Amino acid sequence: MNGSVASRVSSIRRLLAAAQRVYERREQLSAVVSESTGLSTEGVELGFGYLERSASDADLTALVGAASEASHVHVILSANVFVAPLRALALAIATAPKVTVRPSARDPWLTRALVAALDSHSVEILDERNVASLDADSLHVYGRDATIAAVRAQARSGTQIRAHGPGLGVVVLTRDAEIDAAVAHVAVDVAAFDQRGCLSPRVVVVEGSLARATQVGEAMHRELALVAARVPRGRLDPQERAEARRWTDTISFAGRTWVGPEHAVGLGPEGELPTLPPVGRHVQIARAPSLELVRTLLEPTARFIVAVGTDDPARVRPVVPTHARLSPLGHMQRPPLDGPVDRRSS
Amino acid sequence: MARALERREPRPESFDSLACDLARFQAEYVPGYARLCAARGVEAVAIRQASEAPAVPTDAFKLAHVFAFDERAAGVTFRTSGTTLGARGAHSMRDTRTYDAVALAFARAMLGLEARVPVLVIGPPEDEAPDSSLAHMCALLSREVGVAESRDAFFVRGGTLELASLRDRVRLLPPETPALVLATSFALVHLLDEIGDERLALPAGSRLMQTGGFKGRSREVSAPELRRLLSRTFCLPERAIVSEYGMTELSSQFWEATLLDEGASPGVYAEPPWARVVPVDPETLAAVAPGSVGVARIEDLANVDSAFAIVTQDRVRRVPGGFELLGRLPGAPPRGCSIALDEILSGSESVP
Numbered sequence: 267m268n269g270s271v272a273s274r275v276s277s278i279r280r281l282l283a284a285a286q287r288v289y290e291r292r293e294q295l296s297a298v299v300s301e302s303t304g305l306s307t308e309g310v311e312l313g314f315g316y317l318e319r320s321a322s323d324a325d326l327t328a329l330v331g332a333a334s335e336a337s338h339v340h341v342i343l344s345a346n347v348f349v350a351p352l353r354a355l356a357l358a359i360a361t362a363p364k365v366t367v368r369p370s371a372r373d374p375w376l377t378r379a380l381v382a383a384l385d386s387h388s389v390e391i392l393d394e395r396n397v398a399s400l401d402a403d404s405l406h407v408y409g410r411d412a413t414i415a416a417v418r419a420q421a422r423s424g425t426q427i428r429a430h431g432p433g434l435g436v437v438v439l440t441r442d443a444e445i446d447a448a449v450a451h452v453a454v455d456v457a458a459f460d461q462r463g464c465l466s467p468r469v470v471v472v473e474g475s476l477a478r479a480t481q482v483g484e485a486m487h488r489e490l491a492l493v494a495a496r497v498p499r500g501r502l503d504p505q506e507r508a509e510a511r512r513w514t515d516t517i518s519f520a521g522r523t524w525v526g527p528e529h530a531v532g533l534g535p536e537g538e539l540p541t542l543p544p545v546g547r548h549v550q551i552a553r554a555p556s557l558e559l560v561r562t563l564l565e566p567t568a569r570f571i572v573a574v575g576t577d578d579p580a581r582v583r584p585v586v587p588t589h590a591r592l593s594p595l596g597h598m599q600r601p602p603l604d605g606p607v608d609r610r611s612s
Numbered sequence: 613m614a615r616a617l618e619r620r621e622p623r624p625e626s627f628d629s630l631a632c633d634l635a636r637f638q639a640e641y642v643p644g645y646a647r648l649c650a651a652r653g654v655e656a657v658a659i660r661q662a663s664e665a666p667a668v669p670t671d672a673f674k675l676a677h678v679f680a681f682d683e684r685a686a687g688v689t690f691r692t693s694g695t696t697l698g699a700r701g702a703h704s705m706r707d708t709r710t711y712d713a714v715a716l717a718f719a720r721a722m723l724g725l726e727a728r729v730p731v732l733v734i735g736p737p738e739d740e741a742p743d744s745s746l747a748h749m750c751a752l753l754s755r756e757v758g759v760a761e762s763r764d765a766f767f768v769r770g771g772t773l774e775l776a777s778l779r780d781r782v783r784l785l786p787p788e789t790p791a792l793v794l795a796t797s798f799a800l801v802h803l804l805d806e807i808g809d810e811r812l813a814l815p816a817g818s819r820l821m822q823t824g825g826f827k828g829r830s831r832e833v834s835a836p837e838l839r840r841l842l843s844r845t846f847c848l849p850e851r852a853i854v855s856e857y858g859m860t861e862l863s864s865q866f867w868e869a870t871l872l873d874e875g876a877s878p879g880v881y882a883e884p885p886w887a888r889v890v891p892v893d894p895e896t897l898a899a900v901a902p903g904s905v906g907v908a909r910i911e912d913l914a915n916v917d918s919a920f921a922i923v924t925q926d927r928v929r930r931v932p933g934g935f936e937l938l939g940r941l942p943g944a945p946p947r948g949c950s951i952a953l954d955e956i957l958s959g960s961e962s963v964p
Contacts, residue, residue, distance in 0.1 A: 304947060345946040372947070410946055411955060432951035462948025505944035508894035508907075512669050512925075518651035519644035519668055520675035525651070538699065540675050545950050570951050608949075 274333075275326045277359045277388075278603075284383035285352050286319040288376070295375050302373040303348050305460060305500040310348075312497050313459055317349040317376075318356075321603040328604035333360035336404035336426060340392065341367040342417060343377060344409030345432070347463040350607075351377040354430075355389065357606055358406055366392035366402065397421050404428065430608050433464030433572030434542070435598055438560055438586065441474045443577040445485050451596030452549075453489035455575060456529075458599045460500050461545040465573040465591070465598050465607055468543050469550045471560050476536070479553035480522070483533045486549055487524035490531065494547075499528035502546045509544035516541060517550070539563050561585040572608050573598050627888065630913050631662035634920040641680035644672060645919065663890070663899065667909045668919035673701035673861050680917045681706055690745035692860045703860050703918060708748065711863045714914040715749050716756055718884040722854065722867035723757075723792065723819055730765070730785055731758030732778065734795035734803060737766040745860050746823060750794045757792065773802050782812045790817030793846065797822050797838065798830035804841050805831075813847040819871055820846060823856040835879060850878070857881050857937060861922050863914035869933060882934040886913040889935045891928045905929045907941055 288295070292314045299310045321329075339358040343351055351369070355377075358365040365388060369377035381391050394400060397420040404426040407417045414429040421427060437452050439445070455467050470486065472479040502510065514530050517523050521534025529547035534540070536553065543550045554560045560582075564571065568587045575598040576582040583592060589609045591601050601607050638645045639656030645668065649656050652666045659665050672678060679686065685706050692701035705711060719725070731754040741747035754762045767778040785791050791814050795803075800822055814820075820842060833841070835855070843850045851870040855878075858865040864887040869876035876882075883889060890899050891906030900906040908928040911921045927938040943952050 346949045350949065408949070410952075430949070432946065432949050432955060434951050459948060462946075462950050464949040464951065466948075466950050468950070503944060503947075504895060505942065508941070509944055511895050511897065512671065512923075515648060515651070515666070515923075516669045516671040516675065519648045519672040519678075522647070523651055535675050538675075541671055541699070542951075544944065545948065 271327060271330050274330045274360050275323065278321075278326050278329070278356050280386070281352070281356055281359060281380070281384055281389075282319055282321060284380055284385075285317055287383045288379045289314060289317055289319055291379075295379060298375050299348050299373070300500070302375065303459075303462075303500065304502070305348075306498040308497040309457075309460060309500050312457065313347065313349055316458060316599045318352050318603050325602045325604040329356060330360040332605040333357060334404070334426065334428070336362040336402075338362055338364040338366070338402040339404045339406055340394075340400050340402035341365065341406045342397075342408065342413075343368065343370045344372075344413050346370065346373075346408050347459040348373055348376050350408065350463075351380060353603065353607060354406060354408055355380060356603060357428075359389065361404060361406075363388055365389045366400075368393055368395070400425075406430070430606060431610075432570075433608055433610070434469070434567060434570045435463075435465050435467040435573040435575070436564065436567075436571050436586070436590075437467045437470040437595065437598075438557075438574060438576045438582045439470060439472050439482060440557065440576065440578045440581055441478075445478070445481050448577050448595050449482060449485040449489050450492075451594075452575065453486065453493045454596055455598040456490065456547055456549055457493045457497050457499075460502075461547055463599065465601065466545070467573075467575055467598060468545070468548065469539065469552060469567075471552050471554050471563060473554055473557055473560065475555075476553055479533055479551050483522065483524055483531050483551045486531045486551065487526060487529070490529035490547055490549070491526045494526065494528040499547050506544060506546050510546055510548060513541065513543050513548060517543075539567065542567070557581060557585050569610070572610070573601070627886075627911075627913070628661045631665065631911055631920055632659050634913065634916065635659045635662070635665035637916075638680055638918075638920060642678060642919070644668070644676045644678060648672075662911050662921065665921050667892075667897065667911075667921040667923035670701060670859070670861050670922055670924050672919075673703060674699035677704070678702075678861075678918045679704045688748075689743060690748065690860045691743040701860055703745070703862075705863075706917060708752075710914050710916060711745075711748075712752055712756075714864050714884065714886060715752060718865060718867065719749075719753055719821075719856075720757065721884075722869060722872065722882065723821065724871050725757050725792070728757060728759045729789060730791040731762035732781055732791060732793045733766045734768060734773070734778065734793065734799045735766065736768045736771075737764075740769065746796070746858065749858070749865070753792070753794060759789075768799055773799065773806065775803070775806055778803075779812065782814065785815055787815050790815055790819065792818065793820040795820065795822050796824045797833075798824065800838065800842060801830035801833055804833075804845060807845060810845070811847055812845055818846070818848060819852045819854065820848060821854055821856050821867075823858065839878060855879075855881070859910075859922075859924065861915075861919070862887075862910060862912045863916075863918075864912045866934070873933070876933055877931075879936055880931055880934045881937065887911060889928055889930075891930060891935070892923065894925075894941060897923060902930060905938060908935070 339362040517532030524531040533551040686704040687707040689704040738751035866881040
């Protein structure tokens with residue numbers, strides 16, 4: 267590790283230590299985070315569990331190695347899960363000695379808490395909305411495609427822009443997966459952040475027969491009900507509930523659904539990936555007779571897939587997008603702190 | 613009723629009665645509809661009014677067969693435009709006789725057509741868009757209400773607006789005979805962009821039907837502005853420019869009534885007696901309070917073999933004389949970085 271890298275790794279470790287302090291006082295933030303995110307109190311607690319507070323030297327070295335060079339990074343946070351600011355700040359610190367950050371207007375709490383806990387002149391809040399007035403030479407933008415496009419349009423000429431757009435999580439269960447155990451893990455990945463994260467699985471592709479896919483649907487229905495008993499789903503807004511109704515009715519017509527008070531699981535139709543389910547613990551099961559057909563099934567959405575969870579990473583790697591992070595089941599929301607969660611080129 | 617039976621007159625059936633018959637028929641012969649009824653806890657045999665019957669989301673037409681006959685009996689299939697996920701909605705029919713009968717009957721009524729007229733279609737001929745229900749309807753009107761010269765009066769060919777041919781045809785129109793122009797909104801915008809301040813004066817009494825949105829195929833122009841520009845270009849009163857609202861998933865269409873009724877407002881669509889539009893809450897799918905905005909649940913008794921009730925993502929409001937179209941239901945505002953369906957889907961949902 268050279269001096270520059272070591273220095274940046276050290277800075278990130280100070281951020282992780284700050285995250286630990288915030289985590290220890292998380293009950294002070296729980297209510298406001300619950301209000302802004304719509305998550306239940308238990309959902310906020312589950313989410314805090316995914317806040318990175320430690321990392322290996324190898325991961326942090328990789329993170330710094332993957333970062334570009336700048337003198338001042340300004341981070342713009344808009345639509346993310348509430349613990350995402352940690353990694354965004356880590357990436358910025360890995361890139362530049364000076365970091366400013368504009369917290370999400372909807373959900374500023376963790377960003378402000380982290381910056382306050384870090385207590386460093388090199389990482390500060392800057393609530394500037396006029397992108398053209400920023401003197402940062404690098405912008406890290408987290409948000410919807412429209413937000414990113416607006417920032418690109420307004421940024422000063424020559425400003426380096428690293429964009430982190432929305433994405434999709436997918437699970438691939440191979441023919442060897444033990445269904446009940448696998449699905450219990452997947453249900454936790456689904457429940458985290460009520461599926462509002464780009465790492466959250468919304469589609470489960472099952473290698474094998476229709477009967478096996480049906481077993482997965484039934485198991486998912488059971489497990490999501492069990493998870494809901496421990497971690498109730500939070501508040502869905504009226505439009506989310508409308509999307510849920512529409513998706514559930516569509517899949518009921520076209521295939522089969524299992525609907526619980528706080529979730530729905532859909533299966534089918536055969537041969538294609540149906541319309542994606544909305545967020546809020548809705549899972550689409552799709553069947554692929556072979557792993558090669560998984561690739562075909564996912565192809566229309568490949569560029570949106572950020573994360574893939576699977577029981578057999580070695581067999582599944584060749585058939586999923588190369589940019590997607592591959593994780594064991596139950597760990598989709600915990601990628602190593604070795605770079606951005608979204609590895610698509612920006 | 614007895615006297616009617618003695619005179620062998622058919623007993624008029626109410627809309628609800630016919631709708632309930634269709635719901636029961638479709639629950640028996642359309643497997644997806646049976647599944648939807650079961651999922652919603654509705655027993656088709658127990659349905660006593662149309663509103664009790666679940667409506668089929670238009671997305672279902674992309675994912676499943678929505679017809680009550682053997683697939684091999686499908687004589688025609690109309691399709692929506694594609695999306696990023698690849699699925700196109702499909703509405704199959706054994707044949708188009710029912711579709712044609714209702715389309716013609718209501719179009720004739722709403723356009724005030726009593727005799728054949730010259731018809732000009734600013735759109736493709738049917739053989740260039742064989743799975744477009746709109747191309748079919750335009751060809752049908754051209755054939756059934758047009759004079760003989762209308763048969764080849766299509767002015768978009770190979771995706772290109774044939775402006776010179778259109779100019780020639782307009783110039784040759786007999787001045788004493790009103791004409792009928794049928795066009796998509798985006799084709800009209802292309803026409804206006806090309807033609808600038810030029811006039812294509814139509815004979816007195818002519819009328820123009822426009823339909824469809826812009827769907828990224830032209831710049832967007834507001835309905836009042838488009839109406840004003842078309843009025844100027846074709847030298848027509850604005851009330852002679854009527855909009856039609858149709859969907860691939862339906863057999864019936866809805867029309868503005870400005871040609872027939874001096875009190876009718878532009879932007880208000882009238883229903884034929886065999887179809888109705890009910891604004892419903894997008895979550896509960898229950899009818900909203902009178903005057904409130906909901907998504908359109910459309911009950912179309914001409915959809916005999918498919919889905920007599922569909923639910924769309926178009927926002928509507930009931931007003932005197934019909935309903936207003938208020939644009940598409942927006943997607944849920946994002947509260948995370950999980951991608952929204954709106955961001956994945958590209959292209960239009962339902963090009964009729």
